[in-house]
Amino acid sequence: xxxxxxxxxxxxxxxxxxxxxxxxxxxxxxxxxxxxxxxxxxxxxxxxxxxxxxxxxxxxxxxxxxxxxxxxxxxxxxxxxxxxxxxxxxxxxxxxxxxxxxxxxxxxxxxxxxxxxxxxxxxxxxxxxxxxxxxxxxxxxxxxxxxxxxxxxxxxxxxxxxxxxxxxxxxxxxxxxxxxxxxxxxxxxxxxxxxxxxxxxxxxxxxxxxxxxxxxxxxxxxxxxxxxxxxxxxxxxxxxxxxxxxxxxxxxxxxxxxxxxxxxxxxxxxxxxxxxxxxxxxxxxxxxxxxxxxxxxxxxxxxxxxxxxxxxxxxxxxxxxxxxxxxxxxxxxxxxxxxxxxxxxxxxxxxxxxxxxxxxxxxxxxxxxxxxxxxxxxxxxxxxxxx
Amino acid sequence: xxxxxxxxxxxxxxxxxxxxxxxxxxxxxxxxxxxxxxxxxxxxxxxxxxxxxxxxxxxxxxxxxxxxxxxxxxxxxxxxxxxxxxxxxxxxxxxxxxxxxxxxxxxxxxxxxxxxxxxxxxxxxxxxxxxxxxxxxxxxxxxxxxxxxxxxxxxxxxxxxxxxxxxxxxxxxxxxxxxxxxxxxxxxxxxxxxxxxxxxxxxxxxxxxxxxxxxxxxxxxxxxxxxxxxxxxxxxxxxxxxxxxxxxxxxxxxxxxxxxxxxxxxxxxxxxxxxxxxxxxxxxxxxxxxxxxxxxxxxxxxxxxxxxxxxxxxxxxxxxxxxxxxxxxxxxxxxxxxxxxxxxxxxxxxxxxxxxxxxxxxxxxxxxxxxxxxxxxxxxxxxxxxxxxxxxxxxxxxxxxxxxxxxxxxxxxxxxxxxxxxxxxxxxxxxxxxxxxxxxxxxxxxxxxxxxxxxxxxxxxxxxxxxxxxxx
Numbered sequence: 001x002x003x004x005x006x007x008x009x010x011x012x013x014x015x016x017x018x019x020x021x022x023x024x025x026x027x028x029x030x031x032x033x034x035x036x037x038x039x040x041x042x043x044x045x046x047x048x049x050x051x052x053x054x055x056x057x058x059x060x061x062x063x064x065x066x067x068x069x070x071x072x073x074x075x076x077x078x079x080x081x082x083x084x085x086x087x088x089x090x091x092x093x094x095x096x097x098x099x100x101x102x103x104x105x106x107x108x109x110x111x112x113x114x115x116x117x118x119x120x121x122x123x124x125x126x127x128x129x130x131x132x133x134x135x136x137x138x139x140x141x142x143x144x145x146x147x148x149x150x151x152x153x154x155x156x157x158x159x160x161x162x163x164x165x166x167x168x169x170x171x172x173x174x175x176x177x178x179x180x181x182x183x184x185x186x187x188x189x190x191x192x193x194x195x196x197x198x199x200x201x202x203x204x205x206x207x208x209x210x211x212x213x214x215x216x217x218x219x220x221x222x223x224x225x226x227x228x229x230x231x232x233x234x235x236x237x238x239x240x241x242x243x244x245x246x247x248x249x250x251x252x253x254x255x256x257x258x259x260x261x262x263x264x265x266x267x268x269x270x271x272x273x274x275x276x277x278x279x280x281x282x283x284x285x286x287x288x289x290x291x292x293x294x295x296x297x298x299x300x301x302x303x304x305x306x307x308x309x310x311x312x313x314x315x316x317x318x319x320x321x322x323x324x325x326x327x328x329x330x331x332x333x334x335x336x337x338x339x340x341x342x343x344x345x346x347x348x349x350x351x352x353x354x355x356x357x358x359x360x361x362x363x364x365x366x367x368x369x370x371x372x373x374x375x376x377x378x379x380x381x382x383x384x385x386x387x
Numbered sequence: 388x389x390x391x392x393x394x395x396x397x398x399x400x401x402x403x404x405x406x407x408x409x410x411x412x413x414x415x416x417x418x419x420x421x422x423x424x425x426x427x428x429x430x431x432x433x434x435x436x437x438x439x440x441x442x443x444x445x446x447x448x449x450x451x452x453x454x455x456x457x458x459x460x461x462x463x464x465x466x467x468x469x470x471x472x473x474x475x476x477x478x479x480x481x482x483x484x485x486x487x488x489x490x491x492x493x494x495x496x497x498x499x500x501x502x503x504x505x506x507x508x509x510x511x512x513x514x515x516x517x518x519x520x521x522x523x524x525x526x527x528x529x530x531x532x533x534x535x536x537x538x539x540x541x542x543x544x545x546x547x548x549x550x551x552x553x554x555x556x557x558x559x560x561x562x563x564x565x566x567x568x569x570x571x572x573x574x575x576x577x578x579x580x581x582x583x584x585x586x587x588x589x590x591x592x593x594x595x596x597x598x599x600x601x602x603x604x605x606x607x608x609x610x611x612x613x614x615x616x617x618x619x620x621x622x623x624x625x626x627x628x629x630x631x632x633x634x635x636x637x638x639x640x641x642x643x644x645x646x647x648x649x650x651x652x653x654x655x656x657x658x659x660x661x662x663x664x665x666x667x668x669x670x671x672x673x674x675x676x677x678x679x680x681x682x683x684x685x686x687x688x689x690x691x692x693x694x695x696x697x698x699x700x701x702x703x704x705x706x707x708x709x710x711x712x713x714x715x716x717x718x719x720x721x722x723x724x725x726x727x728x729x730x731x732x733x734x735x736x737x738x739x740x741x742x743x744x745x746x747x748x749x750x751x752x753x754x755x756x757x758x759x760x761x762x763x764x765x766x767x768x769x770x771x772x773x774x775x776x777x778x779x780x781x782x783x784x785x786x787x788x789x790x791x792x793x794x795x796x797x798x799x800x801x802x803x804x805x806x807x808x809x810x811x812x813x814x815x816x817x818x819x820x821x822x823x824x825x826x827x828x829x830x831x832x833x834x835x836x837x838x839x840x841x842x843x844x845x846x847x848x849x850x851x852x853x854x855x856x857x858x859x
Contacts (some may be wrong), residue, residue, distance in 0.1 A: 010462035014694075014725075014754050020460070274792075289803075290777065305792035308759065311790045316800065323777040323804050332650040333789055333796035 002026045004099035006197070007225050008029030010285050010319065018107050019281060020316045023254045024197060024223055026103070026167065026332030037344075038112065039156065039170070040131070045124035047117055048152065053110040059143055059173070059237035060091050062113075064151035066175055066203050067091070067362035070231060072142075073260050073291065092173040095225020095254045100171060103316040104141055111141040111173075120150040125371060130168055132160035132194055137167040144184070144202075148177040155372055156183040158198075161192040165263065168219075183211045185370055188384050190218040192247055195221040204263065206232030215367060216243035216272075217250060217382055225254040230264040230295075244386055245278035255299075256285045259325075268299040271362045274310040275386075279374035285317040286327050294325040301331040304359065356387045390850045395676055399541050407525040415767040418505040421603065425449060428573050431475050431706040435541055440553065448562040448572030457505055457568040462564050462690045462719040462748070472575040472636050476601040482539055493517050500627065502596050509840065510623075512537045514595040516608055518836070519576040519580070530589060531730065533575070536582040538619040542611050545581035552580060555611055559670040566694075567638045567666040571607050575640065578608035583618040583645075592621040592654075592840065597639070599628040599659070605636040612653075616646040616674075623654045623843065627687065630660040637663055643671035646681050647701065655753035656843055658850060659687035661717055668839075675730065677702030683710040683836045685722050686850045691852035694752060696725035699761070710739045710833040711847075713778070714747030723785075728761035730795075732783045735765070741772040743779035744854065753785040762793040772802040773831055775824070 008021040044050050090098050114126055130138040138158070146152045157170050168190060176182045182202075190196055204210050216222055228237040238258055245251045257266040266286060274280055276337040286297035303312055316329040337356055344354035360383055367379050399713045415691035417434075419427055428449050432442040435554050457464065483489050486503050497503060497515050506513040514537070521539040530537075543552050562572035579595045599606045614620050628635060637659060651671070659665050665688040673677045699704040708724040724734045735755070737800060743749040749769045772781040783800045805827050813823035829836075829851055836844040 011782065011783050011784060013752060014460065015755055017788060019786055024664055059466040113694075130395045164578075227528055293777075303795075305789065308792055310790075313787065314789075314798075315784065316787045316798065318772075318800055318802050320772070320774060320782065320802050321777070323774040323779075325802065325804070327800075327802040329783075329798070329800040331787075331796070331798040332793060333787070333798075335792055 002028055002103060003008060004210045004344065005102055006099055007252055007283065008097055008098040009283055009315065010256060010287060011020055011317065011335070013315070016276040017313065017315070019283060019313055022223065022281065026195065029305040036137040036139045037135070039138060041143070042129045043125070043127035043138060045121050045126065046123055047120055047124070049115040049117065051113040054113045054143065054333045055110055056091070056105060059111055062143065062145065063091050063175070064086045070073070070083060070229065073231065090201070092171065092201045092203070093229065094199045095201035095227045096173070096188045096197065096223060097225065098150045100199040101199065104139070104171060104368045107139060107247045109139050109141055111143045112303065113143050113145070114154065115148060116148065116150045116152040118147040118150060121150065125153040125155055126177045127372070128154065128156040130156065130164040130170065131159045133164055133169045133191070139169045141171040142173070144172065145175040146174070146176045146180045146182045149179050150177065151181040152181040153185070153369070153371065154253065155375065157189065157375055158196065159189050160194040163193050164191050167195045168253055169197045169266060173198045174210065176202065176208035177206040178205045180205040180209070181209045181265060183213070187215040188222060189378065190216060192218060192220055192249060193220050194219050199225050201363040203229045203231050204235040208232055209236040209238070211238045211368065212240070215242045215363070215379060216241070217379070217386065219249065219331070221250045225255045228257045228266065230261055230266065235261050236261045236265045238266070240366045241270045242363040243272040244275065244363065244383070245272070245280055246275035247385060248277045251283045256281045256287065257297065258287045258289060259295045259297060260289050262291065262293050262295065264292055264295040266297045270299070270301045271366065273306060273362065274306045274312055274358050277304050277307070277309045279311045281313045283315050283317070284329070285319065286329070287319040288322045288325045288327060290321045292322045295322070295325045297325070297327040299329050302362070303333045304362070305334065312373055313340045359387060417477050418512065418601065419473050419620040421473050422470045422546065423449070423570070423574070428495065429473065430647050431574055431576065434475070437547070438544065439564070441544065441550045442517070448468065452563045452566060452569035452573055452735045455569055457566060459540040459684045460690070461692050461721050464664055464666070464690060464767065467634050467636060468485065471603055471633065473601070473604045473662040474607065475576055476522040477742040478517060478522055482521045483523055484723055486523060489523050489778045492561065495520050496598060496600065497523070497596065500596065500598070500614040503685045505594065510594050511589055512593045512839070513589045514579045516577045516595065516597045518599060518601050518604060521577050533587045533589070534584040535587060535589055536580065538580050538754045540578040540580050540766065548580065548582060550757065551582065551613065552611065555613065555642060555644060556733055557640070557642070557674055560610040560640050560668050564668065566639065568668050569638045571609070571668070574605070575607045575609045578610045578639070581612040581620070581622065583614045583620045585615045586618040587767060589621070593622045594623040594625065597624070597718045599635055599637065602631040602634040605638065608639045610639070612651065613644045614646055614649040614651045614735040617648045618646065618673070621652040621654065625656050625838070628660040628663060630802045631662050633662065635660070635663045636666065641669040643679065645671060645677040647674045649674070650678045650680070654682040654839060656684045656847055657687055661687065661689050663688045664690050669695040670698070671696070671699045672700055673704040675703060677701055679705070679706040681708040681710070681724065683708070683722070684835060684847050684850070685710070685712040687722060691716060691720040691722055694725050694754070696727070697735065700729050702730040703732040704730050705734045705735045708738065708839050709835050710828065711741070711832050712739070712749050712848060713742045713851060714744070714749035716747060716856050719748040721752055725754040726756070728757040728764045728766070732763045733761055737768045738834065739770045740776065741781055741833060742769065742828060742831065743772070743781040744775040746778045748780040750782045751786060755786070756788045757794050757796070759791045762791055764791070764794045765792065766796045768798045769792045770800045773828070774804055786851065811841060825852055828855055
């Protein structure tokens with residue numbers, strides 16, 4: 001059994017809340033004695049360079065200049081009050097942290113490099129798919145590079161057979177160059193016996209934008225960590241997350257947005273539903289570093305609790321060492337609006353139908369503009385089955 | 388108006404309102420040696436003529452203290468060396484109930500702090516603690532006639548209410564809660580006991596004031612308030628100390644029991660000196676239909692850990708926490724609130740303001756837990772932070788643990804700067820930039836000051852003005 005410490009808060013808080021970090025236990029036999037596969041490349045546009053199995057040294061080289069720039073900006077300034085600084089040795093800081101890097105290194109898993117050409121503006125998307133089944137678990141790492149003045153969309157979906165007791169572990173690291181845009185879409189539709197982790201981290205340069213869209217519907221235990229470093233001036237991150245957790249499933253999130261450049265903007269929306277005996281931990285941090293003047297950070301969490309037995313833990317953090325910023329967090333946690341349900345019933349729907357429609361609307365608002373109709377259909381079917 | 392404001396600032400500076408000290412020597416003061424050992428704890432216990440159970444309790448707490456680790460979160464307390472802290476310092480004069488009988492030097496201190504005047508004007512009773520012991524305690528006759536008990540803690544421990552004290556002492560804050568709760572259990576001294584009988588409404592507030600005058604000392608007062616069914620009380624706590632170059636420690640403990648349909652308001656203006664480690668623990672338990680209100684202003688201390696906790700045990704019980712923290716140069720103030728919802732239909736409101744300036748670090752930290760039994764409960768948390776420069780720091784760390792679907796939870800946090808437009812507008816009316824900023828900050832703090840009795844709101848506004856002018 002490998003025990004990894006993941007999803008650490010950037011600053012520690014009251015231990016009784018059980019949110020400082022999470023333990024991720026991976027049964028060694030699931031990754032040693034059975035096969036594990038890399039993510040499958042379903043479609044790779046010709047204009048996008050793709051190199052399989054690059055080494056960690058190579059990743060270090062790719063990020064060397066970027067990390068030099070980060071050091072120059074002195075963004076690794078010490079956060080007071082017992083911060084978690086363990087992650088500072090990572091090549092690219094990620095939401096789940098250094099234990100995931102070490103786990104992949106131990107398993108000798110190399111990375112898939114996906115690199116758009118400079119000035120690449122094609123709308124054709126990179127399409128990756130991970131399926132865990134009797135032929136193996138999935139352990140996969142990717143490095144996505146979007147050079148200056150380019151845009152790239154990468155869509156990844158994760159599935160597994162129902163009742164398949166396995167692992168889908170993913171690590172995605174990215175760099176978005178000047179005046180560039182990365183749209184990263186991940187949909188997790190795993191069976192309810194599969195263990196899942198998804199570790200994301202990247203850096204956005206001047207006028208760059210990363211849009212991260214994520215759907216989490218499935219998996220027995222899912223751990224997700226995202227760390228966006230808005231290094232460049234006017235850089236921007238947009239996070240849109242939709243999730244449904246049911247049965248005895250557990251979902252553990254850690255989102256961190258570090259704002260370094262001037263005039264940066266982070267905007268995040270998290271919408272989800274907890275059913276049955278579901279447990280969810282959500283950590284969201286906006287970190288305004290010194291020098292991030294005129295930056296804006298906004299995060300909104302909206303959670304529906306639809307069973308008496310659910311457990312929901314949330315910690316929305318704002319860290320700030322810059323005067324001229326504007327940070328905001330809002331959270332609503334509770335039941336479906338009775339007024340809305342009543343209104344819909346007056347329009348001829350049963351209470352159950354109305355409830356279902358409202359839940360679907362929450363996830364649909366995040367799913368609807370995914371540029372892959374087939375995948376949207378699959379998500380809708382999965383939603384229908386759950387509800 | 389601005390001239391008056393400047394005038395009052397000058398007055399405050401000239402009088403050094405909080406930062407004045409009296410010489411303490413062996414003739415008029417007893418001082419326990421520095422450090423924390425079994426001998427010292429036993430000596431304090433003997434000195435205070437503790438009942439046996441208390442002596443044993445103190446020693447048990449010492450063991451717990453020695454076993455427990457320092458907190459692994461929050462501001463650094465590396466500068467606090469318990470081996471350099473004297474945990475017991477007292478005047479050789481006994482506690483009095485007439486100011487005329489209090490030794491002159493101590494009386495003058497409280498005169499400067501305005502306590503006797505406040506007692507005459509607007510309080511139902513006053514307790515004044517100087518270092519480790521109370522030097523003055525009094526309650527107005529008409530309030531005493533209502534059956535209200537307001538006494539120093541040592542008297543309560545041995546008097547008519549001894550059983551009640553034993554039943555409640557450190558039951559809400561057990562010594563295992565954290566290392567400094569255990570320390571408090573081992574060396575506590577001073578503090579107040581209040582009992583408000585059933586259906587008695589105390590119309591004007593009671594106040595305890597804690598002054599730590601000695602350098603390199605700790606203050607560990609214990610406040611126990613029991614507000615019985617249907618009763619109503621407003622209790623005010625004030626604290627200050629002169630500044631020294633060595634660390635001082637405050638690890639007090641406040642336990643509040645609010646009965647069925649009773650109401651307690653607990654207001655604090657804390658202005659410890661900036662060499663103080665303020666590691667205070669406050670906790671309230673509220674029964675059915677009861678209401679707990681906290682009003683808290685934190686201005687002083689070098690380091691603070693302060694999160695008053697409310698346990699909403701009874702159905703339809705409620706709490707409201709209104710707090711402001713002003714972190715200036717050399718300060719790391721970690722403040723907030725905790726609430727545990729157990730009762731059905733319980734509700735809580737946490738509303739805080741935080742201001743950071745001149746390199747100060749202000750952290751709002753909270754914990755809201757809603758248990759499965761707390762159906763139909765409501766929670767609203769709102770924290771606003773204001774950064775006044777780029778060398779300061781302001782963090783917001785609110786945690787929530789919700790275990791029932793039948794509750795409404797709302798949380799909102801904002802962080803920002805003073806609007807340039809607002810400053811420009813005020814300056815266009817002939818107000819200097821400095822004054823404009825001070826006025827805006829006072830307005831920002833208004834939601835807290837309006838919750839305080841007038842005299843204390845004035846004191847709080849003066850503290851804000853002093854902080855804004857950087858003269859504290």
